[in-house]
Amino acid sequence: MNTRVAVVTGANRGLGLEIVRQLAARDLRVVLASRSVERGEAAAAGLGDVADRVTVAPLDVADTTSVTDFVHWLHRHFRRCDVLVNNAAVAIDGGQDASTANLDVVRRTLETNLLGAWLLTQAVVPAMRARRYGRIVNLSSSVGRLTTMVSGIPAYRVSKTALNALTRIFADELAPDGILVNACCPGWVRTDMGGPAATVPVAEASDTPTWLATLPPDGPTGGLYRDRRLLAW
Numbered sequence: 001m002n003t004r005v006a007v008v009t010g011a012n013r014g015l016g017l018e019i020v021r022q023l024a025a026r027d028l029r030v031v032l033a034s035r036s037v038e039r040g041e042a043a044a045a046g047l048g049d050v051a052d053r054v055t056v057a058p059l060d061v062a063d064t065t066s067v068t069d070f071v072h073w074l075h076r077h078f079r080r081c082d083v084l085v086n087n088a089a090v091a092i093d094g095g096q097d098a099s100t101a102n103l104d105v106v107r108r109t110l111e112t113n114l115l116g117a118w119l120l121t122q123a124v125v126p127a128m129r130a131r132r133y134g135r136i137v138n139l140s141s142s143v144g145r146l147t148t149m150v151s152g153i154p155a156y157r158v159s160k161t162a163l164n165a166l167t168r169i170f171a172d173e174l175a176p177d178g179i180l181v182n183a184c185c186p187g188w189v190r191t192d193m194g195g196p197a198a199t200v201p202v203a204e205a206s207d208t209p210t211w212l213a214t215l216p217p218d219g220p221t222g223g224l225y226r227d228r229r230l231l232a233w
Contacts, residue, residue: 003027003028003029004028004029004080004082004083005028005029005030005031005074005078005080005081005082005083006023006028006029006030006031006082006083006084006085006213007030007031007033007074007081007083007084007085007120007124008020008023008030008031008032008033008085008087009033009059009061009085009086009087009088009116009117009120010033010034010035010061010087010088010089011032011033011034011040011043011087012032012034012035012036012039012040012042012043013039013043014202015087015139015186015202015205015206015209016032016085016087016088017032017043017047018202018203018205018206019085019087019206019209019210019213020032020044020047020054021047021050021206022206022207022210023083023085023210023213023214024047024050024051024053024054025050026210026214027053028053028082028083028214029053029055029078030053030054030055031054031055031056031057031074031078032044032054032055032056032057033056033057033058033059033070033088034056034057034058034059035058035059035060036058037056037057037058040056040057040058041056043056044056055077057070057073057074058070059088059120061086061088061112061116061117061119061120062108062111062112062115062116064119067116067119067120067123068123070120070123071120071123071124074124074127075127079127080127080130080131081124081127081128081134082128082131082133082134082135083134083135083136083137083213083214084120084121084124084134084135084136084137085137085139085209085213086116086117086120086121086136086137086138086139086163087139087209088112088116088117089112089113089139089159090108090109090112090113091109091153091156092105092108092109092155092156093105093106093109093153093154093155093156094153096153096154096155097151097152097154098151098154101154101155105155106154106155106158109155109156109158109159110155110158110159110162112159113156113159113160113162113163114159114162114163114166117138117163117166118166121136121166121170125174125179128174128177128179129174129177129179132177132178133178133179134174134177134178134179134180135179135180135212135213135214135215136170136174136179136180136181136182137182137183137184137209137212137213138163138164138166138167138181138182138183138184139183139184139186139209140160140163140164140167140183140184140185140224141156141160141185141186142185142187142226142231143156143157143160144157144158144159144160144161144162144163144164145161145164145185145224145231145232145233146161146233147232147233149161163183164183164224164233167181167182167183167222167224168222168233171221171222172222175221175222178217180212180215180219180220180221181221181222182212182215182220182221182222182223182224182225183223183224183225184208184209184212184224184225184226185224185225185226185231186200186205186206186208186209186226187200187205187226187227207227207228208225208226208227208228211228212225
């Protein structure tokens with residue numbers, strides 16, 4: 001199989017689903033990874049002309065067994081992984097502040113937003129290294145930028161700041177293997193998580209992660225981007 005394979009996590013709705021659509025429209029074979037296969041299949045069925053380039057697979061990035069099973073499935077079906085978009089995330093600490101935060105909520109947030117992305121990246125890197133090609137995109141947020149850090153939603157903020165650090169570390173580590181690793185801030189996106197008051201349409205928010213997932217060999221690595229522009233960490 002010569003077609004490049006992309007994996008998008010948390011992809012049965014919203015931003016993840018639109019990234020699936022845009023990557024499939026660029027002729028990649030896309031794995032729509034979702035905790036619920038039923039919801040994933042329903043989402044894929046609505047992709048129209050690109051649906052035949054999308055395959056649904058179960059994945060809970062916060063569950064080590066699920067990640068292991070997923071990577072074994074990926075190897076059996078495709079024997080490669082060229083692109084990973086770490087989109088799966090939770091935001092469950094609204095109304096909390098750091099001095100009184102429920103640390104169980106913090107742990108649950110980190111397990112998905114940081115450790116889930118870390119674990120899955122570790123799992124697919126060998127396949128990328130084997131072909132000396134890879135594109136890893138971490139969906140971050142401006143609330144995790146140290147240059148503009150304020151209080152509120154501490155678990156979510158810390159998880160995205162840590163994801164930014166992980167992006168830098170992996171970018172440096174994997175550069176010799178032809179693997180580009182970047183993060184992006186999609187903005188306040190009009191999804192179930194962002195809510196109806198959000199200002200950025202899903203299609204617009206998906207442009208930068210799709211661009212980063214399809215960078216040429218001389219593309220950037222180790223950066224944080226919004227609207228295809230480099231941001232300060």
